[in-house]
Amino acid sequence: MLKTLIRRELLDNLMTFRFAAAVFIMLLLVVANTAVLIKDHERRLESYNTALKNYHENTQERKTYTSMPLDVARPPNPLSIFNVGLDKRLGNEIWIYHGLVPTLWDARMHGITNPLLKLFASIDIVFIFEVVLSLMALVFAYDALAGERERGTLRLVLTHPVSRGQILLAKYISAMTCLLVPLLMSLILAVILLTTSTSISLSIGDFLRIAGIILSSVAYLSVFYLIGMLISAATRRTGTALMLAMFVWGFWVLVYPNVILAAIASPDASQARGESAKNQIQQIWEELDRERKQFLTNDAVPGEDPRFGIRIESGVNYYEYPIIDSSVLKRTLVSGANILKLHAESEPMVPHAQDYYRFLGPQMIDAAERTWLVRKPALETIFVQPAIRDRVLLRFSPVGIYDAATQAWAGTDLSGLKDFFTAARKHRRVMIDFYYDKKAFRSRQWFAADKGAVAWESLPQFSFQKSSVQTNAARALPDLLLLLMMNILLFLFIFLVFIRSEV
Amino acid sequence: MIWHITKRELYDNLNSLRFALATVLLLALMLTNAIIHLREHPARTQAYHDVTAESVKKLEARSNSLYRLAAEGPGDLHKTPSLLRFCAEGDEAFLPTHAGGSNFFPGIANVRPIWRMIYPQETPHLFNIRPDFTTLDWAFIVGYVLSFIGILFTFDSISGELERGTLRLTLANPIPRHIVLVGKFLGAFISVNIPFAVAVLMNLLLISTSDAVQLNAEAWGRLGILYGIVVLYACLFIALGLLISAAVRESGVSLVVLLLIWVSFVIFIPNTLASIGSRTSVPIAYMEFWTQRMQLADEARETYRDKYGDSQTPPPVHILGEYVTTEAEEYERFNEAYLKQQVEQGKRARAITRISPTAIVQRLFESFAGTGFERHLQFIENVQRYAREYREFVVDTDRADPESLHVIGIQEGMSQKPVSPEAIPKFKDTLSLSRDFNAAVMDLFLLVLFLVVLLAGAFLAFVRIEV
Numbered sequence: 001m002l003k004t005l006i007r008r009e010l011l012d013n014l015m016t017f018r019f020a021a022a023v024f025i026m027l028l029l030v031v032a033n034t035a036v037l038i039k040d041h042e043r044r045l046e047s048y049n050t051a052l053k054n055y056h057e058n059t060q061e062r063k064t065y066t067s068m069p070l071d072v073a074r075p076p077n078p079l080s081i082f083n084v085g086l087d088k089r090l091g092n093e094i095w096i097y098h099g100l101v102p103t104l105w106d107a108r109m110h111g112i113t114n115p116l117l118k119l120f121a122s123i124d125i126v127f128i129f130e131v132v133l134s135l136m137a138l139v140f141a142y143d144a145l146a147g148e149r150e151r152g153t154l155r156l157v158l159t160h161p162v163s164r165g166q167i168l169l170a171k172y173i174s175a176m177t178c179l180l181v182p183l184l185m186s187l188i189l190a191v192i193l194l195t196t197s198t199s200i201s202l203s204i205g206d207f208l209r210i211a212g213i214i215l216s217s218v219a220y221l222s223v224f225y226l227i228g229m230l231i232s233a234a235t236r237r238t239g240t241a242l243m244l245a246m247f248v249w250g251f252w253v254l255v256y257p258n259v260i261l262a263a264i265a266s267p268d269a270s271q272a273r274g275e276s277a278k279n280q281i282q283q284i285w286e287e288l289d290r291e292r293k294q295f296l297t298n299d300a301v302p303g304e305d306p307r308f309g310i311r312i313e314s315g316v317n318y319y320e321y322p323i324i325d326s327s328v329l330k331r332t333l334v335s336g337a338n339i340l341k342l343h344a345e346s347e348p349m350v351p352h353a354q355d356y357y358r359f360l361g362p363q364m365i366d367a368a369e370r371t372w373l374v375r376k377p378a379l380e381t382i383f384v385q386p387a388i389r390d391r392v393l394l395r396f397s398p399v400g401i402y403d404a405a406t407q408a409w410a411g412t413d414l415s416g417l418k419d420f421f422t423a424a425r426k427h428r429r430v431m432i433d434f435y436y437d438k439k440a441f442r443s444r445q446w447f448a449a450d451k452g453a454v455a456w457e458s459l460p461q462f463s464f465q466k467s468s469v470q471t472n473a474a475r476a477l478p479d480l481l482l483l484l485m486m487n488i489l490l491f492l493f494i495f496l497v498f499i500r501s502e503v
Numbered sequence: 504m505i506w507h508i509t510k511r512e513l514y515d516n517l518n519s520l521r522f523a524l525a526t527v528l529l530l531a532l533m534l535t536n537a538i539i540h541l542r543e544h545p546a547r548t549q550a551y552h553d554v555t556a557e558s559v560k561k562l563e564a565r566s567n568s569l570y571r572l573a574a575e576g577p578g579d580l581h582k583t584p585s586l587l588r589f590c591a592e593g594d595e596a597f598l599p600t601h602a603g604g605s606n607f608f609p610g611i612a613n614v615r616p617i618w619r620m621i622y623p624q625e626t627p628h629l630f631n632i633r634p635d636f637t638t639l640d641w642a643f644i645v646g647y648v649l650s651f652i653g654i655l656f657t658f659d660s661i662s663g664e665l666e667r668g669t670l671r672l673t674l675a676n677p678i679p680r681h682i683v684l685v686g687k688f689l690g691a692f693i694s695v696n697i698p699f700a701v702a703v704l705m706n707l708l709l710i711s712t713s714d715a716v717q718l719n720a721e722a723w724g725r726l727g728i729l730y731g732i733v734v735l736y737a738c739l740f741i742a743l744g745l746l747i748s749a750a751v752r753e754s755g756v757s758l759v760v761l762l763l764i765w766v767s768f769v770i771f772i773p774n775t776l777a778s779i780g781s782r783t784s785v786p787i788a789y790m791e792f793w794t795q796r797m798q799l800a801d802e803a804r805e806t807y808r809d810k811y812g813d814s815q816t817p818p819p820v821h822i823l824g825e826y827v828t829t830e831a832e833e834y835e836r837f838n839e840a841y842l843k844q845q846v847e848q849g850k851r852a853r854a855i856t857r858i859s860p861t862a863i864v865q866r867l868f869e870s871f872a873g874t875g876f877e878r879h880l881q882f883i884e885n886v887q888r889y890a891r892e893y894r895e896f897v898v899d900t901d902r903a904d905p906e907s908l909h910v911i912g913i914q915e916g917m918s919q920k921p922v923s924p925e926a927i928p929k930f931k932d933t934l935s936l937s938r939d940f941n942a943a944v945m946d947l948f949l950l951v952l953f954l955v956v957l958l959a960g961a962f963l964a965f966v967r968i969e970v
Contacts, residue, residue, distance in 0.1 A: 018759040025763045029771055036778050047788065054790075091629050105630050110790065115599060115624060116849035116876060117781055123774050132766055139759055239659075240520055242758070246655055247524045254647055255532065258637040263535045328630060387632045394634060403634075414632055 001162055005170035013140065013178040022136045023182040029128050030186035034193045037081045037124065042199045044076040044088070051093060051110040059456050063449030065440050066336030067316070070096045072427060072462040073110060074420045077412055078200045081190075082213050083126040083403065085412025094424050096462070097332065098432050099364040101372035102424045104417065105328035105379060125190055126406045129217050130399050133183060134224040134253055140175050141228025142245040143238045145498065150238055155503050164499055172225070172491070179221055187214060208469045212409040212476060219483035220402040224249075226490035233497045256397045261390055274329065277378035281331050281371050285322070288333070288367045295359050301352050306335070308349040308356070315340030318353075318447055329375050333364060337447035354442050361441030365432060387414065395479075398486065405479035409472050416475075419467050427462045434459045504678055505686045512690025516656065517697075525652045526698035532644045533702035537709040539639060540589035545715040547584045554581050554601075563924035569904075570917045572927065573897045576604025576618025580889065582882045583932040586722045589710070590729055591868035592638040593875025599623040602886045604893075617827045617912040619835040620890055622842050622883070624789055642868040645733050646861045649699060650740045650769055654761045657691050657744025659754040661965065666754060671970045684745065684965045688958075691741045699733065721936060725871045732871070735950050736864045740765075742957035749964035773862040780855035786844035796837055803830045824910035831912075842883070849876055860953050863946045870943045873934045877942055882932060889930045896928050 013019055051073045062068045073093050080087040091107025100106065148154035157167060191210065194200055202210075228245050235241040296304045303309075307318045318337040323330065342350070394400030407413035438458075440446055445454045516522050558578045565571040581601045588595060604618040637643055664670035673683060707726070710716055718726075744761060751757040786792075807826050811818045853876060856862035869875030901907050901918045910916025 017756050021759050021763055025767065029767070033771070033775055036775055039782065040778065050788075050790070086632060089629075089631065104632070107629070109629060114781075114786060114845045114848055115597060116594070116845050116879065117777075117852060123771060128771070131770055135762055135766065139762065143755070243519075243521045243524065243655065246651075247521075247528065250528065250648065250651055254651070255528065258643065259532065259535055259639050261634065261636040262539055262639045383630065383632060387634070390633050 001160075002166050002170055005157075005162065005167060006174045009171055009174035010177060013175060018136075018139055019178055019181075022132075022139075022179075023185065026128070026132060026136075026182040026186045027189060029132065030125060030190050031193070033123050033128060034081065034125065034190045038193060038197050038200065041076060041078060041081060042197070045199055047110055048073055048075050048092070062456060063340070063445075063453040064336075064338050065435070065443075065446045065454055067338030067449070070431070072096055072424060072464075074107075074417075074464065077410065077416075077466070078194070078202060079206060079209055079213075079410035080124070080412050081194065082124060082210065083406040083410045083412055084124045085407040085410065086414060086417050087410075087412040090417055094421070096424060096428050096431055097334075098361065098428065098435065099334070099368050100323075100330070100332040101368050101375075102421060102428060103328075103375070103379060104421050105383070106330055107421070125187075126213070126217075126403065128186075129183070129220070130402060131253060133179070133217070133221050134399070135249055136182070137179055137221050137224035138228040138245040138249050140179060141225050142232050142241045144171050144175065144229050145232040146235055146238045146241040147232075149236065149503060158503060165495060168229075168491075168495060168498060172229070175225055176218075176222060179225065180218065183217060183221060184214075187217075205466075205469045209409045209411070209472055212469075212473060213406050216402060216405040216409065216476065216480055216483065219480060219487060220398060223398045223483060223486050223490065226487060226494060230490055230494045230497065233494050233501065252397045253399050257394055257399050260393050260396075264393065273378055273381045274326075277329055277374050278326050280374045281329060284367050284370050284374070285331055285333065288363055291363065292360060295356065299352060299355065301349070306356065308353050310339075310346040310349050310353060311343035312339050312346070313341040313343055315449070329378055331371060332368065335360070335364075339448035340450060342448060342450055350444065350448070353447065354444060357446045358442035361435070361446075384414070395482070398483070401479045401482050401486075405476045405483065408476035408479065411466055411472055413475065416467065416472075420464055423462075423464045430460055505682050505689065508673070508678075508683055508686025509689040509693070512660070512687055513694055516690065516694035521652075521655055522694060522698065525655075525695075526701065528648065529644070529652070529698045529702040530705060532639065532648060533706040534709065536589055536639050536641065536644065537706045540710060541713050541715055544584075544588065547588075551581060551584050554579070559929060562927060562929075566922045566924045566927060568919050569897065569900055569922055570914050570919055572922060573901075573911050573917060574615060574617045574914075575606055577889070577893050577930065578605075579603035580886050580930045581932070582879075583934075585873040585878070585934075586716070586718060587725055587729075587872035588640075588874055589706075590641040590726070590872035591865070591874050592640040592642070593865075593869040593872075593878070595874045596638070598875075598879050602883065604890065614823050614827060614913070617831045619831040620838060620886065622838060640868075641729065641733075641872075642865050645736060645868070646864050647769060649695070649733070649737055650861065651765060652698075653691075653695050653737055653740030654744050654765055656695050657741050658748055658758045658761050660687050660691060660745060661748040661968070662752055662754045662757045663748075665752060665968075665970065674970055680966050681962060684962060688738075688741060688745060688961075691744070692738060695737050695741065696734070699737070703730070725873070725936065728871050729868060732864060732867050732947075732950070735947075735954060736860065739860055739950065739954045739957060742954060742961050746957055746961040746964055749961060749968055752968075768859045769861045772859040773856045773865070776855045776858065777852040777862075781848055781852035784844070784848050784851050786841060786848055792841050796834065799833060799837055800830065803833065820908060820910050820913050820916040824913045824916055827912040839887075846880065846883075857946070857949060860950060863950050863953075867943050867946050867950070870939045870946075873939070877939070878934070881934060881938065885932050886930070889928065892928050896926075900926075 051071075055071055055073070058068050058071075062070075071093055074091075076092075077087045090104060091109050093110045094102045094107045096102065145154070148157070158164070187210075194202060227248060231244045231248065232238075232241045235244060292306075293304055296306065301308050306320055310317070316336075316338040318335070318339075320333065320335040323332050323334055325331075391400070391404060395404065404413065408415070410416070411419075435441060438454075440454075444451055558581065561578050565575055579601050580603055582599075585595075599622065602620060602622050605621050606616055606618040659666075661670065664673070674680070711718055743764065747761050747764070748754075748757045751760055787795075803826070811822070853862075853866065866875075866877070870877050898911060900922060901909055901911065904918035904920060907918040908916040
């Protein structure tokens with residue numbers, strides 16, 4: 001019996017104009033936007049490769065340990081085509097330095113984009129689904145029950161020995177089948193476009209992540225279909241059902257996600273938190289400065305000059321200056337030199353300088369670690385917590401849940417981006433180990449390259465591996481479960497309403 | 504007769520669920536908009552006054568010597584925040600809020616370089632990890648929500664009557680069809696406008712009664728123009744609704760078609776086309792620009808060294824003067840060329856989106872609210888004009904001093920006398936309504952054209968319809 005019902009519903013839906021229109025518009029939008037997004041991705045990839053090339057050239061020129069900053073870059077995520085999340089917005093270049101534990105807030109952007117072009121965000125595929133699929137689902141659902149009731153066909157169906165649950169199930173299954181057609185077709189087209197692009201290579205893991213995105217999309221679609229069906233079951237006229245459905249859509253998809261974040265001001269408790277952290281960090285570095293000065297006064301050379309009066313004939317002489325950015329609690333001391341040829345008279349001063357840097361290097365690492373201990377929780381309170389609160393607020397709309405789930409799958413959410421900075425911090429440790437290993441701090445190459453340059457080749461290359469599919473899945477799971485639970489609850493509701501309604 | 508039909512439509516609509524829902528939705532949105540503005544505007548204005556006072560103070564501190572004024576330049580110049588930012592936020596949050604003259608550049612031998620205009624390039628939202636959201640301004644409420652409501656009010660206005668058979672009844676009376684159409688148009692127009700007008704009134708009431716924000720006469724004028732644009736835009740979507748409703752005979756189908764048109768034109772076309780359009784004229788990457796600029800400065804220094812070397816006895820004053828002036832000029836010209844490329848890209852991206860009426864309305868709102876891209880171009884123009892004025896002032900004051908050698912930019916060659924702080928020209932970031940209007944004429948014309956085409960289409964479709 002269920003089969004007959006499903007067949008009837010399927011025929012009813014498939015042969016309609018709205019089905020054809022839905023398929024057409026979805027394909028058009030997805031194909032057009034995917035083409036645009038792929039081009040965009042290729043440009044970002046190009047910028048990334050240029051950056052890598054620059055770093056490589058810098059390595060060639062880096063004769064001493066401190067002559068030039070060591071940068072690493074974040075590759076663009078190919079799945080940002082599905083949901084761009086934070087991938088495009090946050091810094092993609094970070095400085096690896098022993099005196100600073102790198103965080104998201106120290107990152108810069110290679111290939112700065114035009115500041116006059118911000119208004120137009122490029123639309124990702126998930127956004128198209130968010131808007132169009134939900135609308136389509138509601139359009140399919142609003143007259144599912146109310147329409148049959150109005151036409152009287154519901155009565156006819158119920159004269160047969162069918163349970164009401166079966167009717168609901170048949171309607172749900174057939175409409176979802178119809179809605180899946182445009183969804184899957186457009187996704188397949190998008191993936192085909194992706195694979196034909198030579199610059200983007202997708203791994204098996206990426207395909208699994210795309211499967212996760214599809215799964216979330218189906219759950220999202222189903223939520224909106226069920227919302228429509230609930231409205232249809234609860235109202236007696238199609239006109240009312242339609243209006244309610246449209247306004248529900250307008251509210252949840254259009255208005256709520258945009259309004260809620262603007263309307264609720266972020267509490268400004270972070271000010272005091274930032275102030276106290278700033279003071280603590282300042283103390284750490286002032287302490288370092290005191291010890292540094294003490295060392296310089298107590299050593300054999302009079303005066304507090306960290307250059308020890310060394311004169312050079314070519315290259316860059318020693319410099320020292322602090323970097324302070326209190327808005328992100330950044331503080332460190334930059335010191336370095338690139339002495340290519342020493343003045344002959346200065347040769348006796350070199351051991352003193354070596355002693356000093358041997359003292360300063362570990363001190364700076366220590367100060368940086370202590371700064372990190374203060375900085376990390378403070379940045380969490382000031383920046384991360386408001387962002388997390390925003391995401392919680394957004395989850396009151398199915399759009400927010402869906403967005404969060406797909407971002408987690410694509411790895412463009414906050415955790416996915418934090419992975420990169422964790423890798424950068426690890427690379428800093430690797431570099432410090434390399435320094436200790438080479439006894440770099442006490443070496444002459446720390447500041448001067450006249451007696452042989454540094455062999456950078458033995459420093460392991462930085463590589464950023466995206467988190468595994470399991471991790472992505474684990475991050476997406478809460479939101480996916482939320483969507484599924486909404487589905488079950490809505491279905492139960494519809495069942496209750498429909499059982500009790502008079503035909 | 505028109506009035507009868509309009510009245511009937513109005514009664515129908517005013518009692519409907521959609522009218523109630525639209526009123527509630529628009530009211531809630533407009534009130535939120537007013538509250539957000541009242542919360543944020545005072546802080547913004549205060550911040551602007553603080554930074555401007557700071558940079559004027561710095562400028563006046565340099566008035567003890569004309570040479571300092573000539574070498575260090577006017578400092579940071581700030582963009583005045585718009586009074587009507589609640590109408591259109593535009594890119595405001597992303598666009599640079601200042602430009603400035605600066606002279607922190609490597610010099611040669613013992614000569615300091617002089618100032619040149621710098622246009623900031625940084626991305627201010629690099630650390631923003633909050634989720635993306637559209638700002639809730641009038642442009643959003645009108646562009647997205649009001650157009651959606653317009654469609655919901657009209658999708659069944661002809662096809663619904665056709666289905667119910669009442670259209671037949673109406674046409675049985677001796678009324679020409681176009682009168683029926685105009686009546687329906689007016690009915691829908693008034694019933695869409697009532698909730699919007701109420702919401703706008705509440706919004707403005709809230710904003711104007713607050714002490715924190717004072718709207719001046721010009722702002723009210725601009726608000727009037729904005730309301731006119733809203734009316735045009737609402738008409739457009741009502742005409743579209745009537746057209747599709749008359750062309751398609753079933754309400755269900757007409758709704759689907761309208762929704763698809765709405766989704767494409769309101770949400771997707773502006774963004775997708777803009778990213779396609781922005782690709783037609785891409786400025787060189789910033790790093791490349793930076794390298795080229797550095798090279799330029801290096802070359803200038805090299806040529807200087809080739810001529811005079813790093814000798815301790817400096818060459819005559821006028822040669823040094825020529826060097827610093829040309830170096831700063833070259834540098835500034837290069838900066839401006841890059842800025843021009845960026846502006847060009849922005850213009851192209853915006854021009855192509857004119858296919859969508861929503862993008863047109865967004866532009867119009869930005870123009871008349873004094874925010875966004877066009878406003879930024881005006882700011883840049885003001886800045887450039889002021890830079891010229893400032894340079895002329897320095898030259899003129901120097902000329903008035905008989906002891907000076909009239910070599911601008913070199914300490915020994917210039918007047919060292921103090922300048923009265925009041926005499927130094929101050930930067931004023933002005934907005935001219937007539938200029939805004941000129942920039943908007945094309946968009947307004949397009950909007951009217953859209954409306955005329957749609958109305959004509961609706962008329963044709965309705966006249967040919969078989970009842």
